[in-house]
Amino acid sequence: MVALRHQACGHRDHHTSALDSWKQSPQNKTLIFIGIIVFALYFLGANEILLLFAGGVVFMFVSNAQRLRNMNTAALLPFSVMALTQAAIPFSLPVLFLTFLKIGSVLYGSGYVLLAFLRADFVLRLGWLTDQQLLDAVAIGQITPGPLFTAATFIGYLLGGTSGALLATLGIFLPSFIFVAISNPLIPKIRNSIWAGSLLDGVNASALGLMAAVTLQLASSSLTDFYTILIAVISLVLLLRYKINSTWLIAGGAMAGFVFSVLF
Numbered sequence: 001m002v003a004l005r006h007q008a009c010g011h012r013d014h015h016t017s018a019l020d021s022w023k024q025s026p027q028n029k030t031l032i033f034i035g036i037i038v039f040a041l042y043f044l045g046a047n048e049i050l051l052l053f054a055g056g057v058v059f060m061f062v063s064n065a066q067r068l069r070n071m072n073t074a075a076l077l078p079f080s081v082m083a084l085t086q087a088a089i090p091f092s093l094p095v096l097f098l099t100f101l102k103i104g105s106v107l108y109g110s111g112y113v114l115l116a117f118l119r120a121d122f123v124l125r126l127g128w129l130t131d132q133q134l135l136d137a138v139a140i141g142q143i144t145p146g147p148l149f150t151a152a153t154f155i156g157y158l159l160g161g162t163s164g165a166l167l168a169t170l171g172i173f174l175p176s177f178i179f180v181a182i183s184n185p186l187i188p189k190i191r192n193s194i195w196a197g198s199l200l201d202g203v204n205a206s207a208l209g210l211m212a213a214v215t216l217q218l219a220s221s222s223l224t225d226f227y228t229i230l231i232a233v234i235s236l237v238l239l240l241r242y243k244i245n246s247t248w249l250i251a252g253g254a255m256a257g258f259v260f261s262v263l264f
Helices: 002-024 026-043 048-063 065-070 093-106 111-125 131-143 148-192 194-222 226-242 246-263
Strands: none
Touching: 026 048, 026 194, 048 065, 048 093, 048 111, 048 194, 093 111, 093 148, 111 131, 111 148, 111 194, 131 148, 131 194, 131 246, 194 226, 226 246
16 A cells, blocks of 8 residues: 555656746746747737648747857848738638638647638638537537538538538538548658648647637537536536536537426
């Protein structure tokens, strides 16, 4: 028992020291700062694609500042992150396909980064969806087999029927097959590149900032009364404490919403 207790304490001390060292690392502090800046700039109307890759490029140069000084290179890259507003335009299948093709081409990281791109294009720029419809698409993507990208199929069907569903699905998945075929021979070199590694770290931090910003925006559209807030809190506790599968949480939330609507 004593040995087990010492072993457990040793594991806790190890995890604590690892966490402390992560927090104290200058590079990790920079990543946190980039995520916060991306979070703030998104609410100021900055373009999500520029934010995603600008964060990666900034961290790449910060991480390799010493190498740049050794190379006697002055690198000042001005980034314009403010997006131009675009009035809502009429729906068309070609624009639907090209929009999803663009999203599939530039999307990086977790599938949940997709929410930032979907909201920026289909809710804000094109005006084809509402926040509630986007939330419905996310729910469908969660409860159906496969990745969250299947939300694109639902959006395509919602906007353009069967043709829209097929084109949306093709548009968002096609770039993945092309990029995998092209990049496969380059993967070993990318993994061994200090510059590429720091670039991807910065992009990851930017992606987290984007996900946090969109989560906050969509929460303001879905958490509208006491019952929706209660469902969200219970779901969060079940997810974090008991690791309940998100599919069951969505199904339970839907059932609870139905019961609340009937009783109240």
